[in-house]
Amino acid sequence: MKTDPTFWLLARASGLTAYVLLTGSVLAGLVLKSRPFGRALKPAATTDVHRFLALLGLGMLGLHAGTLLLDHTLRMPLAGLFVPGASPYRTAAVATGVVAAELMLLIYLSFFLRRRIGARNWRRLHWATYLVFLLATVHGFASGTDSGQPWAHDLYLGAVGAVAFATAWRTLDRPARPALERST
DSSP states (O other): OOOOOHHHHHHHHHHHHHHHHHHHHHHHHHHHHHOTTTTSSOHHHHHHHHHHHHHHHHHHHHHHHHHHHHOTTTOOOHHHHHSTTOOSSSHHHHHHHHHHHHHHHHHHHHHHHHHHHOHHHHHHHHTHHHHHHHHHHHHHHHHOTTTTSHHHHHHHHHHHHHHHHHHHHHHHTOOOOOHHHHHO
């Protein structure tokens, strides 16, 4: 009897799509702060794109998790999706994905709690996005069955390169603050 690969294919496709959406959300957030295109992009629109990409990414993560549960080849236990280290499949690599997904959800929910937790704490929490991106990259590269393919390798390399470039741009292209602001 041959097994149906539908859920396995959906798990792979949704995982890769979630990674691309996460990358897009991170890049939109960096564009929002560094404004490399000057006034061409409106902050409100860029914020909406940033949040929408994050929401779509979480949706794809949900689909990724659900299809892994339904796939009879892998036999992922429910705990393997929520408890780091509980997966029988590539335990450490899947654990990085679990932590990345949980942090991504926490950061997304912080959008709605910004007033309650304060802008400073919200910004601090948002720095964890870099950790989410790193963990998601490790997860995909180490647990993804397509990671050995040249196109997948190029996808991860391109995503890391784009985020590194945008981060460098944001870091190096900071507008000079007036001397009065620096002294306070």
